[in-house]
Amino acid sequence: MRKNSKHFDETDLLPFHIIQAASAGDVEAINVVLKHYEGYIISLSTRKMYDEYGQTHYCVDEALRRRLETKLITKILSFKIA
Template structure:
């Protein structure tokens, strides 16, 4: 779990804290953006859709900055 002071700092725009939150959720974001592809011979290959990964990271940053700490 992320400490509250990191969440608070990230919501206030602290770049280091935002990077800490992104690092915390990196594995989950990669899992969500992994795609299964097949080559010409039918072999399965997994790759990360970088466009989707960046969109998810951007969405997370947007939600972090909109978060209001009571």
């Protein structure tokens, strides 16, 4: 039997105290959140490029990656814990 879905458990989640500190503006906590989502952001910002010989290369669009990180930071800082 083949498994196609990824199994997530509670160890894949950010702890509440990190989320709370990041939303309060703690720089270290914000960096932890950015590190947590780093792989996802890189996968979203990967682009297919072609060289002069027609070879396909996959590269990270650094401008897009920075925009996604900036958007995440602004959402973290505007996040309200109920």
